[in-house]
Amino acid sequence: MAGIRLDHLKKSFGAFTAVQDLDLDVTDGEFLVLLGPSGCGKTTTLNCIAGLETPSAGRILFDGRDVTSDPPHSRNIAMVFQSALLYPHMTAAANIEASLRRSDLAPEERRRRIDDAVSMLEIGDLLDKLPSEMSGGQRQRVATAKAIVRQPTAFLLDEPLSALDAALRMTLRAEIVNLQKRLGSTTVFVTHDQVEAMTMGDRIAVMNGGRLEQIGTPSEIYERPRSLFVAGFVGSPPMNLIRGEVADGVFAAGELRVPLAAAPGPVTLGVRPQHLHVRAEGGLPCAIFALERLGRETVLIVEDRARNRLRLLVEAEFEGRVGDPLDVAPDPARCLLFDDASGLIHAPAN
Amino acid sequence: MAGQVTSTGRTSELSNLQFALLMALPVLLFLVLVVAYPLGYALWMSFQQIVFFGGYRTNFVGLANYATMLGDDKFWWSIWVTVRFTVESVLLAMAIGLALALLLNRPMRRPGLIRTIIMLPWCVSLYGTGIMFSYLATGQTGFATAIAFFFGADRPVSFVNRQWVIEVLAIGNAWNMAPLVAFFLLANLKTIPTRLYDLAAIDRMSPLETFWNVTLPPLRFTLFVFTCITTVLSMKLFDFIFVLSGGGPGTASAVMTYQIYKISFRDLNLGYGAAQSFVLLFLIVGSTMTLYALWGRREAAR
Ligand SMILES: Nc1ncnc2c1ncn2[C@@H]1O[C@H](COP(=O)(O)OP(=O)(O)OP(=O)(O)O)[C@@H](O)[C@H]1O
Ligand SMILES: [Mg+2]
Numbered sequence: 001m002a003g004i005r006l007d008h009l010k011k012s013f014g015a016f017t018a019v020q021d022l023d024l025d026v027t028d029g030e031f032l033v034l035l036g037p038s039g040c041g042k043t044t045t046l047n048c049i050a051g052l053e054t055p056s057a058g059r060i061l062f063d064g065r066d067v068t069s070d071p072p073h074s075r076n077i078a079m080v081f082q083s084a085l086l087y088p089h090m091t092a093a094a095n096i097e098a099s100l101r102r103s104d105l106a107p108e109e110r111r112r113r114i115d116d117a118v119s120m121l122e123i124g125d126l127l128d129k130l131p132s133e134m135s136g137g138q139r140q141r142v143a144t145a146k147a148i149v150r151q152p153t154a155f156l157l158d159e160p161l162s163a164l165d166a167a168l169r170m171t172l173r174a175e176i177v178n179l180q181k182r183l184g185s186t187t188v189f190v191t192h193d194q195v196e197a198m199t200m201g202d203r204i205a206v207m208n209g210g211r212l213e214q215i216g217t218p219s220e221i222y223e224r225p226r227s228l229f230v231a232g233f234v235g236s237p238p239m240n241l242i243r244g245e246v247a248d249g250v251f252a253a254g255e256l257r258v259p260l261a262a263a264p265g266p267v268t269l270g271v272r273p274q275h276l277h278v279r280a281e282g283g284l285p286c287a288i289f290a291l292e293r294l295g296r297e298t299v300l301i302v303e304d305r306a307r308n309r310l311r312l313l314v315e316a317e318f319e320g321r322v323g324d325p326l327d328v329a330p331d332p333a334r335c336l337l338f339d340d341a342s343g344l345i346h347a348p349a350n
Numbered sequence: 351m352a353g354q355v356t357s358t359g360r361t362s363e364l365s366n367l368q369f370a371l372l373m374a375l376p377v378l379l380f381l382v383l384v385v386a387y388p389l390g391y392a393l394w395m396s397f398q399q400i401v402f403f404g405g406y407r408t409n410f411v412g413l414a415n416y417a418t419m420l421g422d423d424k425f426w427w428s429i430w431v432t433v434r435f436t437v438e439s440v441l442l443a444m445a446i447g448l449a450l451a452l453l454l455n456r457p458m459r460r461p462g463l464i465r466t467i468i469m470l471p472w473c474v475s476l477y478g479t480g481i482m483f484s485y486l487a488t489g490q491t492g493f494a495t496a497i498a499f500f501f502g503a504d505r506p507v508s509f510v511n512r513q514w515v516i517e518v519l520a521i522g523n524a525w526n527m528a529p530l531v532a533f534f535l536l537a538n539l540k541t542i543p544t545r546l547y548d549l550a551a552i553d554r555m556s557p558l559e560t561f562w563n564v565t566l567p568p569l570r571f572t573l574f575v576f577t578c579i580t581t582v583l584s585m586k587l588f589d590f591i592f593v594l595s596g597g598g599p600g601t602a603s604a605v606m607t608y609q610i611y612k613i614s615f616r617d618l619n620l621g622y623g624a625a626q627s628f629v630l631l632f633l634i635v636g637s638t639m640t641l642y643a644l645w646g647r648r649e650a651a652r
Contacts, residue, residue: 047548050548050552051551052548052551052552071551072548072551072552072554073551073552073554073555076554077552078552079549079552081545081548081549083545085543085545085546085548085549086549087546087549087563087564087567088546088567088568089563089567089568090563098553098555098563099553101553101554101555101559102553102554102555
């Protein structure tokens with residue numbers, strides 16, 4: 001096991017820069033999630049750590065040792081590729097065993113690890129099948145099993161749960177975290193699913209356009225997103241972002257007024273759906289646009305007179321019909337303010 | 351309901367089998383004409399003694415021609431020469447083809463030009479190949495002689511001798527065949543996702559293991575097909591050997607086709623020649639069937 005440090009990592013493909021000036025410190029035994037939209041450079045970053053891509057600039061250090069120009073096989077990495085890559089002519093069992101070809105584990109220990117992985121990922125009845133005979137989700141589970149039987153310096157998992165059904169995904173989320181904590185193995189887990197990121201990571205690194213937007217614990221990322229991008233990307237349903245202006249200690253946007261102590265100027269107000277409330281009167285006048293009933297609660301989507309949409313969380317029993325008028329108002333103590341240039345400028349003290 | 355409709359409609363229609371037969375009729379006729387008739391005629395000849403001198407006549411001799419073979423040393427020798435030539439040709443053609451394919455699959459500056467150059471040997475007729483290799487391998491004009499003289503030797507080096515002539519033939523044959531093998535293998539190589547090599551690197555496979563587990567599997571079916579094709583072509587090869595060595599020196603390169611030619615058209619023993627042709631035919635069919643049973647079935651199952 002080892003800590004991984006990326007030092008000003010840059011990776012270009014021709015004129016296109018996929019990863020730019022990335023500084024990242026994964027401590028020994030940490031579960032770090034790389035979160036970001038499609039094409040933001042997550043896989044490229046992972047491939048650089050594994051040694052499959054050569055960085056255009058910057059360094060990669062394992063436990064302080066520079067491995068930037070080391071070939072993949074000397075880095076002792078276990079990896080799940082994004083496409084659930086397996087050797088096409090080998091059965092699932094042979095694929096999993098191929099991972100242990102170079103290990104010096106005793107035969108009983110190998111057997112035990114393989115059996116554990118097989119039962120954890122519920123792939124017992126797939127072992128004799130070829131990849132071409134499996135579904136995408138089954139391939140992903142076999143690829144994950146193939147990775148976790150190893151005893152590597154670090155696990156690099158590229159969206160290993162993306163093709164699974166909701167129930168299995170939920171089970172495996174917990175299983176993978178549990179296994180990682182038991183083994184204490186440094187893990188970099190890539191996903192574009194923010195729920196996965198929030199539930200699994202010790203820390204989350206949010207990437208956008210090849211750059212690191214913010215790194216922090218899930219609650220830091222959730223409570224104090226450093227930029228508008230992070231604010232909008234993390235959280236489900238997403239945060240409401242309202243453009244407006246601060247003057248005389250009051251945020252104003254259209255008919256909305258929120259008392260907030262901040263420097264005057266154009267800003268964006270961010271408020272999570274659970275901090276936006278329905279008022280009898282005196283709030284922002286809106287009409288119901290849609291109701292999404294989730295069972296435990298209901299997401300209410302409303303539209304103000306300027307046709308801006310806002311989301312708020314209300315109780316499951318909320319009664320209302322599309323078109324009904326109502327007033328909404330944010331909880332001023334839970335509002336964030338963002339500046340276009342410098343990001344977060346005001347957050348509730350906690 | 352639907353069943354009734356079709357069954358009543360069928361009275362005026364052809365069944366699938368009838369239709370298929372009707373459609374295949376021209377091809378069947380053609381095959382009978384160009385394959386079955388000569389084959390049948392040759393089979394008939396193999397049971398005859400055919401005499402040209404003193405008036406052409408044929409005597410039915412039953413299996414006598416086949417029986418003669420059993421005690422004919424030249425016949426057994428020709429089988430051995432054929433097998434040796436075929437095995438060497440196949441191994442060389444596959445090895446050279448594979449090497450060329452791997453070479454062509456590397457990034458290079460003028461891929462189109464290099465591919466064209468490598469393809470050229472296949473465009474040379476076997477007759478031409480025979481003449482060229484005969485010049486290259488014999489003492490007076492040979493390649494080896496040139497090299498030997500360069501290093502100060504004063505005697506020509508010839509490979510067209512009892513010991514090496516089969517290898518010279520096999521190399522020439524493989525030289526002609528390998529480019530085609532290479533191109534089909536190259537097409538297979540292009541289908542391998544490069545990420546698979548990354549996976550092998552992550553699994554810390556050695557270059558040999560990577561070749562065995564990543565590169566070779568998608569090539570195996572093509573290798574099987576070309577092993578069969580090269581086997582058949584090598585066993586029935588005649589013109590190339592006729593031009594290069596004429597079955598010699600002595601009988602050193604008297605393959606079955608050459609032996610059959612000599613018996614049929616020099617000794618004019620058509621019946622015996624026909625009988626040997628049938629043995630060759632069975633050898634060819636037998637070896638491809640064996641190849642399929644031992645190897646092809648497994649590949650086709652993938
Ligand atoms: N080999 C390559 N050549 C050129 N461009 C590439 C190459 N690999 C990746 N890119 C580009 O780099 C950017 C980042 O790619 P990357 O695969 O890292 O994205 P990602 O964050 O993993 O996205 P996803 O969530 O869709 O997998 C993309 O815009 C992609 O087009
Ligand atoms: Mg990716």
